[in-house]
Amino acid sequence: MTVKLEWxxxxxxxxxxxxxxxxxxxxLAAAARQEGLESGIVSLTFIDNDAIQQLNRDYRGIDRPTDVLSFALTEMTEEDISINYDELELEEEETALDESDGELLGDILISVPKALEQSEEYGHSLERELGFLFVHGLLHLLGYDHGSEQEEKEMFAKQEHLLQQAGLSR
Structure with missing residues (x-):
């Protein structure tokens, strides 16, 4: 089995x-190797600032756009899973997830306009910023957090290692 990305x-x-x-x-392949993940599906959706602001407000109580949100299914309750994409006026996903590839690990949502803004601010490519945000969201799906100084140090070291493996160093 392998880890699969649907985006x-x-x-x-x-x-x-x-x-x-x-x-x-x-x-994704580098992260799976690093974390010993043998199978699973990651769902990634690129959205705009309005859509991510709505989700950020509804799920985190912060009424402003953010760059990336992750919804790990292993940590969610039935109530949390009910994201209503119809209210966000997003198109329905055309490809159904194939459960033979493993369980859905969760959803990552990235605001592309916010990513572009940050790439310009930090002086690197949009490709590098999107890669960074994807890895950041993926590590959250895998249970990493940055709530404490020690957690942040561990998570950010893993992020940087994965980005370097893909040729996306700063």
């Missing part, structure tokens, strides 16, 4: 870099 682009404001799918697959 969709639900925003039209910013063009995604060419070859992004291959980069995301490479990052």
């Amino acid at each position: 969709t682009n639900e925003q039209e404001q910013v063009a995604l870099p060419g070859g992004l799918g291959k980069l995301l697959d490479k990052l």
Whole structure:
């Protein structure tokens, strides 16, 4: 079995870099090796600032756009899983997840306009910022957090290692 990525682009404001799918697959494979993950499915959706702000407000109580949100299914209750994508006016995902590839690990949502803004602010490519946000969200799905100084140090070291493996160092 393998770890599989299902992703969709639900925003039209910013063009995604060419070859992004291959980069995301490479990052996912590296993370799976690093974490000893043998199977599972990760769902990734690229959205705009309005959609991510709504989710950030509804699920975190913070009424502003953020760059990435992760919803790990292993940590969620039945109540938490009921994200209503219809209210966000997102298109329905055209490809159904194939459960023979393993359990759905969770959802990662990235605001592409926010990622572009941050890539310009930090002086690196949009590709690097999207890769960073994907890895950050993926590590959250796998149970990592940055609530304490020690947790942050561990999570950020893993992020940086994975980004370097994919050629996305700063």
